[in-house]
Amino acid sequence: MADYAVEMVGISKQFGGIRALDHVSFAVKRGEVHALLGENGAGKSTLMKILSGAYRRDAGEIRVAGQSVEIGNPHVSRRLGIGIIYQELVLAPDLSVAENIFLGDLPGLIPWKQLQERSGAILKEIGFDLDPKARLGDLPLAYQQVVEIAKALSKDVKILILDEPTAVLAPPEVKSLLGLIKKLSHRGVSIIYISHRLEEIFQVADAITVLKDGRTIGTVSPQEINSEQLIDMMVGRHVTELFPGRKRKVGEVVLKVEKLRFGKKVEEVSFDVRAGEILGIAGLIGSGRTETARAIFGAERKGSGTVTLNGKRPSIRAPRDAVRAGIGLVPEDRKAQGVVISLPIRQNATMSMLGRFLAPFGVIKTKTEGRAVQGLAKRLAIKMRSIEAPVNSLSGGNQQKVVLAKWFGAGCRVIIFDEPTRGVDVGAKAEIYRLIDELAAEGLAVVLISSDLVEVLGMSDRILVMSRGRIAGELQKGDFSEANIMRLALRGLQQDGKVTH
Amino acid sequence: METRPGYDFSSLSGSLARYNIALIFVLLVIGASFVSGDFFTQRNITNVLRQSAVVGISSMGMLLVILTGGIDLSVGSVSACGSVLVAHFLGTMPVAGAIPGAVLIGCAMGAVSGYLVAGRRMPAFVVTLGMMTIARGTAFIVSKGQPILVGANGQFLNNFGKGLTWGVANPVILMLGVFAITWFLLHYTAFGRLVTAIGSNQEAVRLSGISIAWYIFATYVISGGLSALAGVVNTARSGVGSPVLGIGMELDVIAAVVIGGASLMGGRGTALNALLGVLILAVIGNIMNLKNVPGYHQEVVKGVIILVAVLFQSGIWTRRT
Numbered sequence: 001m002a003d004y005a006v007e008m009v010g011i012s013k014q015f016g017g018i019r020a021l022d023h024v025s026f027a028v029k030r031g032e033v034h035a036l037l038g039e040n041g042a043g044k045s046t047l048m049k050i051l052s053g054a055y056r057r058d059a060g061e062i063r064v065a066g067q068s069v070e071i072g073n074p075h076v077s078r079r080l081g082i083g084i085i086y087q088e089l090v091l092a093p094d095l096s097v098a099e100n101i102f103l104g105d106l107p108g109l110i111p112w113k114q115l116q117e118r119s120g121a122i123l124k125e126i127g128f129d130l131d132p133k134a135r136l137g138d139l140p141l142a143y144q145q146v147v148e149i150a151k152a153l154s155k156d157v158k159i160l161i162l163d164e165p166t167a168v169l170a171p172p173e174v175k176s177l178l179g180l181i182k183k184l185s186h187r188g189v190s191i192i193y194i195s196h197r198l199e200e201i202f203q204v205a206d207a208i209t210v211l212k213d214g215r216t217i218g219t220v221s222p223q224e225i226n227s228e229q230l231i232d233m234m235v236g237r238h239v240t241e242l243f244p245g246r247k248r249k250v251g252e253v254v255l256k257v258e259k260l261r262f263g264k265k266v267e268e269v270s271f272d273v274r275a276g277e278i279l280g281i282a283g284l285i286g287s288g289r290t291e292t293a294r295a296i297f298g299a300e301r302k303g304s305g306t307v308t309l310n311g312k313r314p315s316i317r318a319p320r321d322a323v324r325a326g327i328g329l330v331p332e333d334r335k336a337q338g339v340v341i342s343l344p345i346r347q348n349a350t351m352s353m354l355g356r357f358l359a360p361f362g363v364i365k366t367k368t369e370g371r372a373v374q375g376l377a378k379r380l381a382i383k384m385r386s387i388e389a390p391v392n393s394l395s396g397g398n399q400q401k402v403v404l405a406k407w408f409g410a411g412c413r414v415i416i417f418d419e420p421t422r423g424v425d426v427g428a429k430a431e432i433y434r435l436i437d438e439l440a441a442e443g444l445a446v447v448l449i450s451s452d453l454v455e456v457l458g459m460s461d462r463i464l465v466m467s468r469g470r471i472a473g474e475l476q477k478g479d480f481s482e483a484n485i486m487r488l489a490l491r492g493l494q495q496d497g498k499v500t501h
Numbered sequence: 502m503e504t505r506p507g508y509d510f511s512s513l514s515g516s517l518a519r520y521n522i523a524l525i526f527v528l529l530v531i532g533a534s535f536v537s538g539d540f541f542t543q544r545n546i547t548n549v550l551r552q553s554a555v556v557g558i559s560s561m562g563m564l565l566v567i568l569t570g571g572i573d574l575s576v577g578s579v580s581a582c583g584s585v586l587v588a589h590f591l592g593t594m595p596v597a598g599a600i601p602g603a604v605l606i607g608c609a610m611g612a613v614s615g616y617l618v619a620g621r622r623m624p625a626f627v628v629t630l631g632m633m634t635i636a637r638g639t640a641f642i643v644s645k646g647q648p649i650l651v652g653a654n655g656q657f658l659n660n661f662g663k664g665l666t667w668g669v670a671n672p673v674i675l676m677l678g679v680f681a682i683t684w685f686l687l688h689y690t691a692f693g694r695l696v697t698a699i700g701s702n703q704e705a706v707r708l709s710g711i712s713i714a715w716y717i718f719a720t721y722v723i724s725g726g727l728s729a730l731a732g733v734v735n736t737a738r739s740g741v742g743s744p745v746l747g748i749g750m751e752l753d754v755i756a757a758v759v760i761g762g763a764s765l766m767g768g769r770g771t772a773l774n775a776l777l778g779v780l781i782l783a784v785i786g787n788i789m790n791l792k793n794v795p796g797y798h799q800e801v802v803k804g805v806i807i808l809v810a811v812l813f814q815s816g817i818w819t820r821r822t
Binding site for chain 2 (some may be wrong): 297299318319320322323324329331336337338339340341342343347351352354355358361362363364366406
């Protein structure tokens with residue numbers, strides 16, 4: 001008998017008429033890093049919510065350290081030593097590191113000294129020498145994640161669930177996080193690791209369980225499988241090519257950006273993009289990529305510099321001006337910036353081009369609009385019940401396609417994609433790549449900002465690497481490699497001696 | 502993060518809330534007819550409806566403001582301005598000039614609030630609190646602190662306020678007209694759709710290339726205009742322009758909209774439910790009057806109803822998120 005930290009046997013869960021989990025079994029050994037893999041909607045989160053007490057199972061058994069347990073609410077799971085860290089961090093940015101670690105366990109009168117010593121000790125133990133007195137919001141995102149993990153450890157966690165912890169991290173930060181995970185597992189903590197990034201899973205996992213449509217497809221060891229076979233298990237079909245890799249005709253310069261500035265985040269950025277070209281922008285988190293996109297789009301009020309579009313210089317002071325000039329932006333945070341999640345697909349898809357469907361007095365021509373939205377949904381292969389369904393009823397990948405739909409019919413000449421596949425499963429990823437490629441093939445100029453190096457390398461015709469608000473370098477197709485990107489991304493930092501990794 | 506499996510909880514709780522308000526209203530009316538034999542007399546029903554016209558007209562503007570996530574505390578004072586101004590103008594002008602004049606000044610007051618909220622990004626609560634005081638003061642200055650009797654020029658207005666059309670009081674017909682236009686705006690126009698969307702996720706709407714400031718501004722202008730119109734209706738009914746009209750009315754209007762299930766966070770609320778909210782409050786007030794519940798006790802009951810309505814709503818919220 002292996003020494004299992006947690007076993008979930010024959011777990012089923014039904015939501016209304018939908019069977020979210022169908023006799024799923026899953027077991028994690030003590031000190032094991034166990035990856036949980038599957039497309040969005042496969043049931044990973046539901047399974048983890050049952051383990052953490054957020055949902056109740058309909059059938060099946062849960063055993064923790066061999067003991068059958070009943071996890072009725074999150075308190076029970078915490079008492080059993082189960083900790084969960086969500087993709088979105090739930091910390092208080094204005095409090096200190098130490099306060100965050102012990103948040104929830106703070107006594108009425110705070111023993112500052114003791115608190116700081118204990119936090120310092122926990123942090124040191126996991127190999128991060130952070131100042132417990134530092135304000136959390138001043139730390140880079142990766143360190144905030146470390147604090148979140150330290151918080152879990154302060155509660156004597158034996159089983160730690162990480163739900164897409166690296167989605168918002170840049171490569172070097174990912175590396176240190178993966179190192180930390182390994183260290184924890186050597187200490188006997190069992191880790192359940194959910195991620196869409198296969199290369200991470202191969203680096204860190206001891207076992208991989210694949211879910212699909214609420215069922216267990218199988219548990220495999222990373223030594224006996226390659227990433228292509230894993231993808232086949234996840235999607236149930238063979239994804240031959242992730243990237244379209246089509247030959248496109250590159251034409252005239254469409255967008256020319258000169259001396260773009262925005263506070264200290266973007267300093268003197270100049271570049272151009274041609275018709276039919278996909279220009280990748282790589283760089284670490286905080287290197288100014290998103291701010292560059294927002295400044296071009298008029299979303300940042302205090303940006304300056306000139307933007308030339310097809311030889312003309314539109315004055316762009318608000319997103320409205322940018323959209324009129326023919327620029328579209330797929331923003332990095334889908335839920336906060338991309339869609340109005342509670343509204344129907346119909347209303348979201350036409351928000352950028354509503355003027356096209358208006359009769360006098362601003363009355364919406366519902367039928368014409370409906371036909372247009374149906375057409376867009378078909379072209380983008382959005383899986384939905386109907387165009388009247390709210391966006392929050394869709395999976396992450398399909399939500400993202402609704403954001404894309406906003407710009408597909410809007411007659412744009414330039415579209416800027418900021419992390420277009422973040423938190424999206426492999427199947428939807430391939431479709432989004434195909435759609436981006438289609439836009440470029442139609443003669444649009446495309447800017448692709450991404451922290452996913454495989455994505456930038458696979459999609460771009462040319463790559464700019466940003467560092468500390470400037471363009472650190474440009475790579476042509478012949479020089480494409482992860483090493484070259486990272487070298488440029490880190491260069492600006494090393495000169496200042498500010499590299500911490 | 503994953504989505505919840507294809508089942509749509511939010512629309513379920515939404516439709517539950519929608520039917521609940523209509524249901525509560527129907528039950529309330531049935532209950533009222535049992536509690537008091539006088540309730541279902543034509544005279545009483547006409548009375549209830551006529552009394553709710555002022556709050557009802559103003560509530561449609563408030564609904565639009567609340568949908569964007571804002572609030573307009575100035576509606577009571579602006580309605581007093583509308584009431585006083587129309588009576589004042591009638592001293593020198595015909596009806597065709599006096600009514601539009603009063604309503605336009607209400608719009609202008611709304612425009613000042615709207616500019617400060619949408620253009621200068623000041624908190625709606627504080628801005629409209631200031632406008633509330635300014636409008637009240639203006640009403641007192643114009644009227645020199647005294648009620649203004651509507652003169653001979655206002656005969657048409659008096660007839661309108663006291664008269665019936667197809668057996669329904671004219672102010673009630675006006676309220677239903679304002680409701681119908683608001684309903685149409687919210688259902689069929691870009692304006693209504695975007696106002697709701699802005700209240701749900703301002704940033705996503707802005708990044709779609711829409712000038713959100715203009716829409717937010719417009720809701721305050723409409724709220725100001727409708728509140729002034731409500732004041733005009735009150736003058737028509739009573740024959741007097743009163744500077745003390747609508748003290749505390751903003752709370753009734755907000756309460757009606759909230760009882761109708763609108764979220765003060767914005768993005769949720771319908772014209773029909775807001776109208777039902779107005780009628781629910783009016784019927785409850787009416788029953789208490791018929792049963793001779795003393796005024797102070799009525800206040801307590803009204804407060805409790807508002808709290809229960811909000812409590813019910815927050816229950817929906819926690820289930821949603």
